[in-house]
Amino acid sequence: xxxxxxxxxxxxxxENSQYYLRDPSLNDQMHCLVNVIPADMISVIKDDYxxxxxxxxxxxxxxxxxxxxxxxxxxxxxPLTKKDLHNVYKSKKIRDKASVCVSRCECSMSLGVxxxxxxxxxxxxxxxxxxxxxxxxxxxxxxKIVHFADDYIVKCSNQEISLxx
Numbered sequence: 001x002x003x004x005x006x007x008x009x010x011x012x013x014x015e016n017s018q019y020y021l022r023d024p025s026l027n028d029q030m031h032c033l034v035n036v037i038p039a040d041m042i043s044v045i046k047d048d049y050x051x052x053x054x055x056x057x058x059x060x061x062x063x064x065x066x067x068x069x070x071x072x073x074x075x076x077x078x079p080l081t082k083k084d085l086h087n088v089y090k091s092k093k094i095r096d097k098a099s100v101c102v103s104r105c106e107c108s109m110s111l112g113v114x115x116x117x118x119x120x121x122x123x124x125x126x127x128x129x130x131x132x133x134x135x136x137x138x139x140x141x142x143x144k145i146v147h148f149a150d151d152y153i154v155k156c157s158n159q160e161i162s163l164x165x
């Protein structure tokens with residue numbers, strides 16, 4: 001889409017729109033799909049929302065886009081994690097929530113979102129001060145996204161070079 005487009009969730013961007021970009025450069029394209037899902041709400045996500053997420057992921061898979069999930073609000077989903085954030089990757093509840101996310105949202109390996117691409121993160125909401133553990137968890141997830149996006153760009157760049165030859 002072109003600069004200046006205003007997103008409207010009710011009306012998708014059509015190919016006839018003045019904001020539709022017919023031949024986007026690599027800089028104009030998306031490099032990674034990030035879904036944000038609250039860990040404490042996974043089991044109550046409405047089916048129509050899950051269906052829409054699946055459609056978007058299927059299109060992203062068709063395009064070869066890397067896909068990740070930010071599983072937020074882990075402190076609300078697991079008391080052990082809330083007590084000590086260092087337990088986030090040891091927590092059976094968080095692991096179970098990620099598994100529910102995989103089956104409930106159908107983020108299967110065939111759609112490109114394996115368990116190792118689901119990142120538990122803690123939202124700042126009650127903290128008065130900056131917390132290095134919260135920041136490290138988020139920075140780890142963001143770093144992984146940047147690496148996935150960089151790999152995608154390299155892959156696309158290599159394909160463009162081979163097409164030119």
